Amino acid sequence: MTLLSGDPSRGRALQILVTLVVIALVFAPFLFPGAKAMNTAAKTCVMILLVASYDVLLGYAGIVSFAHVMFFGVGAYGVGLALYGLGAGWGALFAGLGLAILLSLALALAIGLFSLRVQSIFFAMVTLAVAYAFNVLASQLSAFTGGEDGRSFKVPAVLQPGFRWLDHPLFGVQANGKLLSYYLVVFVVAAAFLVLLRIVNSPFGRVLQAIRENPFRAEALGYRIVFHRTIATCVSALGATLAGGLSALWLRYVGPDTALSFSIQVDVLVMVVVGGMGSLWGAVLGAALFVVAESYLQDGMGALAGLAANAGLPLLPALFDPHRWLLWLGLAFVLAVYFAPLGIVGALTPPEGKGRR
Amino acid sequence: MSPSLETRDLTIRFGGHVAVDHVTCAFRPGELTAIVGPNGAGKTTYFNLISGQLRASDGAVLIEGEDVTRLSAPQRTRLGLGRAFQLTNLFPRLTVAENVRLAVQAEAGVHYDMLRPWRARGDLIDKADAVLDSVGLGAKRDLQAAALPHGDQRKLEVAMMMALEPKVYMFDEPTAGMSVDEVPVVLDLIARLKDDASKTILLVEHKMDVVRSLADRIIVLTNGQLVADGEPAAVIASPVVQEAYLGIAPGKAA
Ligand SMILES: Nc1ncnc2c1ncn2[C@@H]1O[C@H](COP(=O)(O)OP(=O)(O)OP(=O)(O)O)[C@@H](O)[C@H]1O
Ligand SMILES: [Mg+2]
Numbered sequence: 001m002t003l004l005s006g007d008p009s010r011g012r013a014l015q016i017l018v019t020l021v022v023i024a025l026v027f028a029p030f031l032f033p034g035a036k037a038m039n040t041a042a043k044t045c046v047m048i049l050l051v052a053s054y055d056v057l058l059g060y061a062g063i064v065s066f067a068h069v070m071f072f073g074v075g076a077y078g079v080g081l082a083l084y085g086l087g088a089g090w091g092a093l094f095a096g097l098g099l100a101i102l103l104s105l106a107l108a109l110a111i112g113l114f115s116l117r118v119q120s121i122f123f124a125m126v127t128l129a130v131a132y133a134f135n136v137l138a139s140q141l142s143a144f145t146g147g148e149d150g151r152s153f154k155v156p157a158v159l160q161p162g163f164r165w166l167d168h169p170l171f172g173v174q175a176n177g178k179l180l181s182y183y184l185v186v187f188v189v190a191a192a193f194l195v196l197l198r199i200v201n202s203p204f205g206r207v208l209q210a211i212r213e214n215p216f217r218a219e220a221l222g223y224r225i226v227f228h229r230t231i232a233t234c235v236s237a238l239g240a241t242l243a244g245g246l247s248a249l250w251l252r253y254v255g256p257d258t259a260l261s262f263s264i265q266v267d268v269l270v271m272v273v274v275g276g277m278g279s280l281w282g283a284v285l286g287a288a289l290f291v292v293a294e295s296y297l298q299d300g301m302g303a304l305a306g307l308a309a310n311a312g313l314p315l316l317p318a319l320f321d322p323h324r325w326l327l328w329l330g331l332a333f334v335l336a337v338y339f340a341p342l343g344i345v346g347a348l349t350p351p352e353g354k355g356r357r
Numbered sequence: 358m359s360p361s362l363e364t365r366d367l368t369i370r371f372g373g374h375v376a377v378d379h380v381t382c383a384f385r386p387g388e389l390t391a392i393v394g395p396n397g398a399g400k401t402t403y404f405n406l407i408s409g410q411l412r413a414s415d416g417a418v419l420i421e422g423e424d425v426t427r428l429s430a431p432q433r434t435r436l437g438l439g440r441a442f443q444l445t446n447l448f449p450r451l452t453v454a455e456n457v458r459l460a461v462q463a464e465a466g467v468h469y470d471m472l473r474p475w476r477a478r479g480d481l482i483d484k485a486d487a488v489l490d491s492v493g494l495g496a497k498r499d500l501q502a503a504a505l506p507h508g509d510q511r512k513l514e515v516a517m518m519m520a521l522e523p524k525v526y527m528f529d530e531p532t533a534g535m536s537v538d539e540v541p542v543v544l545d546l547i548a549r550l551k552d553d554a555s556k557t558i559l560l561v562e563h564k565m566d567v568v569r570s571l572a573d574r575i576i577v578l579t580n581g582q583l584v585a586d587g588e589p590a591a592v593i594a595s596p597v598v599q600e601a602y603l604g605i606a607p608g609k610a611a
Contacts (some may be wrong), residue, residue, distance in 0.1 A: 201460055202480060204471035210459050214450035220408065220446070221463040221521065222434035230470065 014348040017283050021288045029173050029182055036295070044291040045189040046247045051271045052196050052283035053239025059200065059278035060200050061232040062212030064120060066125035067111065068268060070134045071237040074107070075100045075244025075262035077138065080151055080254030088154035101238060108237035112230030135260050150255020159249070166234045185246050192242055197280050199235060208232055209278075244261055267294075274336050276343025285344045293329060300323040358385050359422065361437075362525050366416035367406055376402045378581035379416065384525065387554035389547075391572035391589070392561045398427070400561045401443050403415075404527050408440045414441040421526070436464075439523025442529050443561070445510045449503035450600040453494055456502050456513055458485040460520035485520060492516045492544050508539040514541055525557045526550060532567070547571060563598040 018109040024031060028041035050072055053073025075097070107130070112223045138145050145151070155177075155251045157163055163177035168299045173179060199205050211217045211225050218225050267290065275286020308316035340347040360383035367380045377399045379519040379565060384390055392400050405411040407418055409430035417426045420436045428436075448456050461484045476482070489495045492512040497505065515531050528547065532540045544567065548554055552569070562568050568575060568589065575592040585592050592598055 067378050154591045168407065198474070201474050201476075202471040203467045203473070203475045203481075206455070206459060206462070206475050209451060212454075213450055214446065216410075217442075217446045217448065219430045220410070220434060220442075220459050221517070222431045222464055223468060224431045225430070227469070231471075235471075239581050305358055 006226040011349045014281060016347060017231065017258055017344075017348070018284055021284055025288075026186060028177055030171050033173065034192045038182060040180070040291060042185050042248075042250045043295075044288050045185050045273065046243050047249065047268075047287035047291055049189045049192050049243040049246070049285050051268055051275065051287045052241055052280045053195055053236045053243065054268050055201060055272050055275075055280060055283050056196060056208075057232055057275060058237040058272055059276075059282070060205060060212065061229055062120075063116070063229060063232065064124045064250040065127045065233070065236070066124060066147060066265060067107075067134075068236065068240050069094040069260060069262065069265040070127075070131040071104045071108070072244035072247070072264065073134065073241035074104045075206060075241035075246075076248040076254045076259035077244075078103070078241070079245040080153055080248040080259075081147055083155060084146075084151045084153035084326075085250075088156055090156050093156060093249070097242075100241050100245060104237045104241040108234040113162065113226070116226050117227040117235070131262075131265075135262075138260055140271055146255065148256060150258070151252060155181070155249055155252055176342040181250055185250055188242065188246055191285075192239055193280070196235070196239060200280060203233060204228070205233070221244075246299070270333055272343075274333065274348075276345030279343075279345040282343050282345040289344070293332075297325045301325055301328065340355065359383050360419075361421055362415065362421040362559075363422075364403075364407065365419070367403070367413055367418060368415035369402060369406055369411055370414045375437050375482060376581050377406055377578075380578070380581070380583045381416075382576060382583060383605055384557050384559060386557050387557040388522070388573045389551055389560060389571055391568040391575045392559060392578060393563070393565075396465070398578040400578055401529055403578065403583075404440065404529055404559070404561070407433075408438050408527060413459065432466035434521065434523070437499060437524035438527065439518040439521045439525065440527045441515045441518040441529060441531055443533065445507075447502040447510060447513060447515050452498065453471070453502055453513055454482070454485055454489065454498035456490050457516050457520050458482060460517040461485045461488070464521050467517065487575075488516050488520045491519065492546060497557065508535045511535055512539070512543065515546065519546070524555070526559065528558070528560045528562075530561050530563065532564070565593070 025045060029038055032038070032041070050068070054068045057065055058067070072307065078096040078100025079093060082099070082264055086092035086095065099225070110128060111123075111126055115123045122148070139147050139152070142148075154160065158177055159181045161176040164175060164178070165180070166175035170179075201206070207218065207223055207228050210221075211223070211228055215225055244259060249354065251258060271286035271290045272283065274289060275284070276282030299322075301324070302322045303324070305317045305320035308320060317320045362384040363382070365381050367377055368375065368440050369377045378533060380403060392403070392552070394400055402411065406413050409425075409428060413426055417424055420433065420438065423436070425433050425436060427474070434440075448459065451459075458481055461481045462478070465481060467478065467481070475606065486495065486498065489498055492515060494509060494512055494516060497509060501511065505513065511531060511534065515528070531543050533591050544545065547558065547560065548556060548571065552602070560568075560571065572589050574587065575585070576583060577598050585595055587595075
């Protein structure tokens, strides 16, 4: 795990856990067959990038932003609308992604330079307002964006499920465009994650931590913190944009629910906190735990409710009703924050590490 | 020698209260100026105006003849002002070594390098370790700054300014709250700095014996005004000081 970063993740248990998640994701199509498992794995990958890029801002620089999902949406709509409007080619894909990146950078730069000079609460409010405006804009421009319905589109031929690149299965898995799509997602997320890891462990990343700890002192040392904060906002926005593009490509659909919804922003916040703020490895664990729980908690609860009903127990079948899964997730979140305020990473890091007092 | 730092009619008002009142003063390289005055006289506020933490209501600050009154704190630091704060002002959850390394990094001008691992700059790490050794904190380099006892935090505060290698050193009661056996480490450090004739040193200090042994010159602030300025012996003996500052116990002050 020192790969490219020069900073090992501390703690044996943490290393093992991260390694397990990485192995599970890299070999997911072969280890967990079926469309649902593959969707869950792809979503986990996308969320790892989204959460990691958010953690650069929140956990490292100490900046609270509510516009992270907006940048995710910019990426998703950029790719989606380009493929929808220009046809299913790589040119359209890259044009869409390129424009999205430019738009994200411009927005991040504007928000950062405009509002990071003053108190952080002001920055949080500005991001909230901008994200809200963007949301409204996306649904108002329905002729262009498809409004609430969003847009379904075709992806480049080799990524389509119907595309066969081998006429026999590979280790029992169909060698189709879906498999290629999955590995495209894995590859891009891995590359982007390593870049983020590099950045947070660079001299620049260290200054971000200093700014989080004591912005006043960082300035007294000669760091012009507005620029550091703005650059962090841009880096974070780029990560989110890329994640959004991948998400649209995987789903072959873009709409407010999957790309702009405020509930995604809340999910990201939960994943960062559960994983452990201020550690990119926490993003990996938080995202994996959350997405898997979101996908399988309902199944598990359905089974439990059935068991309880069969055993004739009172109340329990109602409590375990699959529709109440959010209740349980919320409860788990509260317990997690209470017992492990520094997230999974904090709980698994040896005390002499810098994460703990 | 021309002054490295100068204030002209430097003034700040908080509402109706004038905390620093038209202070005009110049500080030269090779000179250690002690700034004394009763609690609330405006010494820390004067420092804040010089290093840019506060903006002046009136007057000007000049570094090596250049007007910096409109510049921000980080810009003034880059021009060579170093500050050790009266109220300890560290990066609490970072290690002792990291606190100093960040100062070294700032001094080296490594602000935005994001593609190299920080460990690749071994030169910065080594320099930070050397500074830590000079204040006697070498053995505690891997502790969290927040976990240090008060005296060590004061030393770390000073170490961070030393690491900046400024032209002008501003010590604000560096030994306040230190135990007796810790004080000499910091005083030796300041004494050694004095040997370098290119450094300008400003020292706010209440302990008269310290002032007497280190200062080349004393200025006295009372109610934000500069009321005395000169040779230590002359200033301490002057009636205005006896009355304004040491008047409470003139016998003891001598
Ligand atoms: N930000 C501020 N707002 C309002 N008043 C302030 C502010 N900063 C300082 N003051 C006031 O200015 C006066 C000078 O304070 P300052 O801290 O400079 O004194 P000092 O000489 O450093 O005292 P001490 O020896 O106790 O450190 C005090 O009356 C203080 O209350
Ligand atoms: Mg003071």
